[in-house]
Amino acid sequence: MHPILSDKKRLLLYLLVWIGLSLLVTMLIRFAEDSPWINAAAFAMPLTMMFAFVNLSAYYICRAFPLGKLKLIYLIILLAGVAKLTTIIWIVIAQGWNAVLQPFDWSIPLHTAALMILYAVGMTFYLLSLAGHYLIITFEQAQKAERREFESQILAREAELRMLRAQIDPHFIFNSLNSISALTTNDPAGARKMTLLLADFLRQSLKLAHERAIPLEEEWRLCFNFLEIEKIRFGNRLNIESRLDEKAERCLVPPMLLQPLVENALKHGIGQSVDGGTIVIEAKRHDLQLHLSVENPVDDVPVIKKTGIGLTNIQSRLSAMYGSDAHFRSQINDHRYRAEIILPVEENHE
Template structure:
């Protein structure tokens, strides 16, 4: 009799424990989903800030009179950038190839503003293009590089984007020139947001480091290499 009662009690306890664990797991998933949504929203807000739009529209205005073809191209690039950014803002992750399409549109628009002050170098291994990355991650790093590097150097400089896969991990680098003087307002916001999203998605398996030297700064991201 006691044995039967103990068996029933143990079964009820095990079922209750499983139910609690499932409930905790559901709560964790909901919390993660909500946190990721908030983080994506902040990344989108960082990209579509008024200062960036002001610069883009100023570029269009400056081109309208003397270079109408370039002005139309600028409008096309801005429209494409807004569309791609809004689509990416609804995604958690996507292929690096899709992320780079967004980055190239952004840099094409910035090239009209900076002219020969902005140089771009892409070194991306073919097997890295299908790797899964957080949406707007590379875009955030590149915008940070333009804002804190090229824009603050009178002579401009080169933005280098590199990506390859090593030992089952995706390695990303965004390099930019270093400028002297005080940093503009908002320094570190984009990087902090990027680190938060990487931690939410990959935990300790992903890293984002920033190394600032006397002439160049390099933001390096590593994360597990999985196809999108």
């Protein structure tokens, strides 16, 4: 598509500039031939306006011979040739136009001086037009490249977010299935209950994984579904305390944000301690901030350092979604590990 013809606003602006230019040509002709204003205008204005459209063809020349493809010297010779040819054709048309005007007595003498002016004007305008079009093309290409770059950045980040979306630890599933298998002989009802809980949990987490953000109460339900399953596995080793601020329930959070924290608390806290302990889960709202925290006991035997992929994952997700408005921090105090997420409040306004 032609960058000027295809855009009404640009075309209008372009033609306005050419009306100015045609007045200039009229003036040059008026003084060169010393003819009356009306004659000079009748001759020069339509002719120049027509040239405005001829000049648009420079775009196709520029497209056919992009910069950097031909040797510069050949390109200059070529473009000069095209400009000269176009100008000569234009001058022939000018002579024809002058003949048409003669019966109305609006023609001009069209001496060598006028022809020289037309030649100079034609060459100058056409060469300027070529330069202008090269500029436009280069600019558009740069813009396109920038947009492509931007688009690919967005795509890359989306892909990253999808990847980062916390995934359920498969060992949790295998261990749960093992518990179900163990329950089948002595406690069939328990086995069935656990199967249903596990199915619920998997279905919910699959569903939520496709959402961008969900109300906290849904994430909360997912976490407690998870905890109920773990409660069967860990028995008395696992105690749960939870506090969900009523004002926080409707706040929107990215799905599977709290669940990995709860999972960590189980795996590294309860799972590593002989007597187990209490997990404390809290969600509070302070004005425009949502505070989520999970606390678990830590065993006194030094635990092998974990690389904490889950936690880095949470941090990257937070910074991808909220920039510097969200924080993650964790600390160990008096044999208790506490992980906290602070994020800006987003609400559903339905």
